[in-house]
Amino acid sequence: MSYQALYRVWRPQSFIDVVGQEHVTKTLQNALLQEKTSHAYLFSGPRGTGKTSAAKILAKAVNCERAPVNEPCNECLTCKGITDGSIQDVIEIDAASNNGVEEIRDIRDKVKYAPNIGKYKVYIVDEVHMLSIGAFNALLKTLEEPPKHVIFILATTEPHKIPLTIISRCQRFDFKRITAQAIIGRMKLIIDETGVECEDQALHVIARAAEGGMRDALSLLDQAISFSQDQVTVEDALTVTGAVSQGFLNKLAQAVMEKNAAAGLEYLEELLFQGKDPARFVEDFILYYRDMLLFKAAPKLEESLERVMLDEEFQMLAEKINPAELYELIEVLNKAQQEMRWTNHPRIFLEVAIVKLCQLERKGAPAASADLQPLLHKIEMLEQEISHLKSHGVSVQDEAQPVAQKKAQRSSRKGFQAPIGKISEILKQATKNDLMGIKSNWGEMLNRLVHNQMRSQAALLNEAEPVAASSNAFIIKFKYEIHCQMAMDNTRFLDTLSNTIFELLGKRMQMVGIPDEQWQKVREDFLQNQQDGDAGEERSNAEEPLIAEAKKLFGDDLVEIVD
Known part of the structure; x- marks a missing residue:
């Protein structure tokens, strides 16, 4: 093919061309000039940040005919041969497809041979974390003490998968994301x-x-x-x-600010008609409001903005909205994003999220002047009446405050509330053997749920575990409250689960779910009550010898026991 991709044509050929990694290139250039190159290097960092390019540039620099130099000349025969791959002294190995012990042993046998043309034989091992444990062990001694004419350069995107014994034998350079x-x-x-x-x-x-x-x-x-x-x-x-345009996000944000749900849904319909992914759109919208929040906090840090460009419309919207509203908007979108991961119809959750955003109460928004004047007049009249009553010796109590507090308490109760009474009864009769019986069949029960075409419901139990069981009931602790509520509200799921347990254990058992946060409090309260009861029983048992001794001294007829 005559055409080559841009990233191949414009691959860096000198350290100065490696963008955004000055902390790496400067160190390597100084080492080259001082002739203090190491026998092994580890280049780690995200994809596309210049790891393999820097490795090839280093291989050219150490073998350049004009060495020692801080940059390869790219003009001598050695530099040109390494660039076009015609010189065999620089060996590039893909560890993803050559990850066995035999391939590494082959390298270990060949390193003792001197280079053909250059001064050094350089092995560049790409994606080195893909090597097997046996391959790492085969490489270990050679990597620590290779011949003087050999340099190893290991490149990886996942350094945590490399054994520490390998890392400790290399000079490590961490490549960062490019701005x-x-x-x-x-x-x-x-x-x-x-x-x-x-x-x-x-x-x-x-x-x-x-x-x-x-x-x-x-x-x-x-x-x-x-x-x-x-x-x-x-x-x-x-x-x-595949991103959403800035103008579209500005229009949707304007509709949310004006509480125009119809316009917001119309814009969303237009977006989805264009084939945009709902999950990608939610992420873009979250980043949009995140950037707006950062812009309001630090307007000069434009580089920290992930999604937006500072056009005039965006800045006008940012001025009209306060940070408290942005927190709520991000929270609603984040919750919708989480819910969209567990459904086959993400569009529904996206539409509900847009309507919720348009119905949020704006914090700190001034009341309309037309409504404000009559309200102020009524407040002034009430204050005059209260002062008149107080002047005549009448005490005025704020009776509305307890009612308001009670309503506030009632409205603050949200989410799933576990049946504490049932859970306490199960805990009183719970035994370790009953719990082990449930746990030993837990994996088989999940497999049967999957076979019964209830894969999504079984997924709710992936991060749940049985924590207590009696002879006829058991308690399941869920990591997330939303998963607990979805499981407990699904009657078909509960019936299928009960039938599966009956097949495995031969008896019907009731399942009670509780979120992790509520479980910790219920468990602590139950254990505290048990300790108080045991302490009372110990005190009563301690009194019995005294009563027996009194009866022995004075006789049963003269001793009267008063509780």
């Missing part, structure tokens, strides 16, 4: 060189979608160039990345 501004600067350089027309805002959209990876950014840019006609526009970039 959006650095990615934009690199893309502008490429566009200027290639002569492609591209809007600046389109580059911002691509840089945000790349999430710190230069390779991802160049792949999206390549795709946007192919999609566009004469010029890469913002709409082209949004289409390629």
Whole structure:
């Protein structure tokens, strides 16, 4: 193929071209000039941040005919041969497909041979965390004391999977995510060189979608160039990345602020008609309000914004909304995002979330002037009447306060309330053997639920566990309150669960669910009551010898026991 992808054509050939990793390139350049290169390096970091590119540049620098240099010349035969892969002294190994002991033993046998042309033989092992434990053990001694002409460079995106014995034998360099501004600067350089027309805002959209990876950014840019006609526009970039346009988010935020649910649902319908993913849209909308919150807190930190661009409409919306409202908006959207993960119809939860956002009470919003004047007049008249009554010796009590407190307490009760009475009765009769009987059949019960076409209901029990059981009932503790409520409100699920337990244990048992937070309090209260009861029983038993001694001294007829 004559055409090559942008990320391949523009792969860095010198340390100065490695964007956003100055802490790594500066250290390596100093080591090259001082001829203090190590025998083994570990490059770790997210994908597309320059790990393999830096490894090849280092391999060229140590073998360059002009060494010692802080940059490879890319002109000598050695540098050109390493770049095009014709020199066998630099060996690139994909550990994902060569992860066995035999492949590593082959490397271990060949390292003793001197390089053909260059000064060093360099082994670049990509995705080294994919090696098996046996392969790591085979590499261990060679990595610690290789021949003087061998350098190992290990690259990985998951350093936590590498044994510490390997890490301790390497110089470790952590590559960080590249900032959006650095990615934009690199893309502008490429566009200027290639002569492609591209809007600046389109580059911002691509840089945000790349999430710190230069390779991802160049792949999206390549795709946007192919999609566009004469010029890469913002709409082209949004289409390629699958993101929602800033103007659309501004319009929806305006509808939420004006409490216009009809307009909000209309915009949502337009979005879904365009084929946008509801889950991706919710994430974009959360990031939109998150960026608005950060903008209000620190307007100058534009680099910290994840999703938005500071256009005039966004800034006007940010001025009209206060942080307390933003907290509520983010909380509603976050809850909707969690619920959408457990359903086959995410659109319904998305529509409900938009309606909820439009119906939230705005905190700190001033009352309308037309309604305010009559209200102030009534307050003034009431104050005059109260002062008149007090002047005549009449005491005025605020009787509305207890009622208001009671209503507030009643309205504050939300969520699932576990049946404390049933749970206490089960705990009184609970035994360890009954609980072990439930636990020993728990895994089989989950498998049967899956076979009975109740996979989603069985998923509710993945993070639940039985914590107490009696002969005819048992208690299940759920990690999340929403899972507990969904399970306890599903009659079909409870019947199927009861039948499954009957098949496994041969008896009918009632299931009672309780969220983790409520379980901790119920358990502590029950144990405290048990301790108080045991203490009382011990006191009564301690009195019996005294009574017996009194009867022995004075006789049964003269001793009167008063409780």
